[in-house]
Amino acid sequence: MLPSRYFVDLTQPEIAAQFKTNPLVILPAGSVEQHGPHLPTGTDTLAANVIGHAVAERMDGLVLPATPLGVTPMHMPFEGTITLTPDTFMRVVIETCAATARHGAKYLLVLNWHEGNIPSLAIAAESLHRDHGMTVLTVQACYVAEELYGKTCNGLTHGGEIEALAVLAYRPDLVHLDRIDYSSDHSHGHKMDKLRRTRSYQPVLTDIRSIAPTGWFGSPQHATADKGARMLTDIAEAIAKEATDIFRQLDAVQGGPAEIKHLRHAS
Numbered sequence: 001m002l003p004s005r006y007f008v009d010l011t012q013p014e015i016a017a018q019f020k021t022n023p024l025v026i027l028p029a030g031s032v033e034q035h036g037p038h039l040p041t042g043t044d045t046l047a048a049n050v051i052g053h054a055v056a057e058r059m060d061g062l063v064l065p066a067t068p069l070g071v072t073p074m075h076m077p078f079e080g081t082i083t084l085t086p087d088t089f090m091r092v093v094i095e096t097c098a099a100t101a102r103h104g105a106k107y108l109l110v111l112n113w114h115e116g117n118i119p120s121l122a123i124a125a126e127s128l129h130r131d132h133g134m135t136v137l138t139v140q141a142c143y144v145a146e147e148l149y150g151k152t153c154n155g156l157t158h159g160g161e162i163e164a165l166a167v168l169a170y171r172p173d174l175v176h177l178d179r180i181d182y183s184s185d186h187s188h189g190h191k192m193d194k195l196r197r198t199r200s201y202q203p204v205l206t207d208i209r210s211i212a213p214t215g216w217f218g219s220p221q222h223a224t225a226d227k228g229a230r231m232l233t234d235i236a237e238a239i240a241k242e243a244t245d246i247f248r249q250l251d252a253v254q255g256g257p258a259e260i261k262h263l264r265h266a267s
């Protein structure tokens with residue numbers, strides 16, 4: 001039994017042994033950005049970390065150190081935001097995971113909670129597969145949350161109930177429901193979120209104020225730690241089940257890293 005699922009809590013022999021047992025690593029990806037007066041700036045990273053850990057328990061994997069920052073130029077008009085450029089972010093993701101690949105990690109689950117990271121993560125995932133031989137799967141955990149809890153939580157909104165629940169499940173001391181204030185208009189926010197979240201048409205928005213002039217919108221008033229724990233379990237169960245099945249299907253059609261090396265060198 002591992003004393004912890006977090007890579008940084010473990011010793012070298014524990015990690016070496018775990019890579020032999022199950023060479024699966026999970027990279028939580030989040031961001032540091034303003035989330036209104038009631039949620040911490042690290043909300044997305046906290047959410048990715050706690051879900052990543054719950055998935056690691058179910059899939060027998062190790063949780064890598066989460067990306068310290070994300071790509072979030074949209075939120076820069078507000079003081080609580082620190083953004084990386086896509087290039088820097090991609091390099092951090094690729095170099096973090098590639099190092100583990102050198103030590104024997106073969107399967108990588110990138111667990112993302114921040115929409116601004118999606119394009120950069122897609123490019124990093126390609127590189128980690130093609131250049132470093134990992135079998136890679138990226139899951140947009142925030143969208144899984146929306147699918148499971150959007151109906152009862154008034155959608156996935158920036159600073160809304162789903163985000164409050166994710167933090168409540170991990171660090172309830174950082175959630176200040178008594179400070180909820182100045183939510184932007186819901187119907188305009190939902191309209192803009194719908195505009196930017198379609199498969200076929202992808203507009204580029206300058207900053208969050210075109211969605212929510214005050215920086216956030218939603219109705220997290222009724223979020224509780226109990227509901228947060230339930231949401232965490234439901235999301236983790238769903239992701240672990242789906243990811244296990246997808247890794248199995250990938251193994252069946254394209255083999256593992258050894259085969260990729262062989263194919264690359266055969267030509």
Ligand SMILES: [Zn+2]
Pocket residue numbers: 035043044158159163
């Ligand atoms: Zn967020």
